[in-house]
Amino acid sequence: MAAKERQTRKAKSAGPRPSVAAVLRDLERNGSRRYFADMSARYGIVTRAKAFGVPVVVLRQMAKSIGRDHDLADALWRTGVHDARMLATMIGDPARVTPALMDRWAKDFDNWGIVDTACFSLFDHSPHAFKQIEKWAKAKDEFVKRAAFALVASAALHRKELSDEPFLECMPIIEAGASDGRNFVKKGVSWALRGIGKRKSAKLKAAALAVARRLAASEDAPSRWVGKDALRDLE
Numbered sequence: 001m002a003a004k005e006r007q008t009r010k011a012k013s014a015g016p017r018p019s020v021a022a023v024l025r026d027l028e029r030n031g032s033r034r035y036f037a038d039m040s041a042r043y044g045i046v047t048r049a050k051a052f053g054v055p056v057v058v059l060r061q062m063a064k065s066i067g068r069d070h071d072l073a074d075a076l077w078r079t080g081v082h083d084a085r086m087l088a089t090m091i092g093d094p095a096r097v098t099p100a101l102m103d104r105w106a107k108d109f110d111n112w113g114i115v116d117t118a119c120f121s122l123f124d125h126s127p128h129a130f131k132q133i134e135k136w137a138k139a140k141d142e143f144v145k146r147a148a149f150a151l152v153a154s155a156a157l158h159r160k161e162l163s164d165e166p167f168l169e170c171m172p173i174i175e176a177g178a179s180d181g182r183n184f185v186k187k188g189v190s191w192a193l194r195g196i197g198k199r200k201s202a203k204l205k206a207a208a209l210a211v212a213r214r215l216a217a218s219e220d221a222p223s224r225w226v227g228k229d230a231l232r233d234l235e
Helices: 003-010 020-029 034-040 054-068 070-078 080-092 099-106 113-121 129-137 140-160 171-177 183-197 203-215 221-234
Strands: none
Touching: 020 054, 020 070, 020 080, 054 080, 070 080, 080 113, 099 129, 099 140, 113 140, 113 183, 129 140, 140 171, 140 183, 171 183, 171 203, 183 203, 183 221, 203 221
């Protein structure tokens, strides 16, 4: 997200905070039966939580109107409503994100959409991001483990100020994670590897290609898939 938009959203958050009940009413009013059906049929987003089917573009408009409001974000997450949780990831404050909050939210991850949005919109700018990557990469749960690699990919795209080192330290984690054949994990691993390889760094590009080539030549089927998928994008 552009710095200008972040500042705009922060400024708007200075106004009166909407209540959780009011936000839920807005979410229900903006829900779409067609989009709700498409969530699973077209996008593979299946959630155990209650969902109104609010399109992402509408959620982003609501987030822009509300601005950054970390307390409201956590309150929305606690409602257990999928759309409210998606909105929460868009209005939370990265500076106030703690490892405990990240772990608590991660326990509720049940689809790739909420995982990727949380990592891409909020967690990647947390000062705790890389510690969580190392921790979540060891998780047994498919979506928590995916979060580790979604977080790598999101940080690679957004954290322009970072040196090569934290991303190089992720390479062994990526290589180890590639052997997990679960669909959402292996796709997350490939995304992470491609994200690092696309940073403006010859060193990272070379490291990513080296890992991708090793994986592509592996006898392990999931690792081979990740390597070939990454090579198609990086070479």
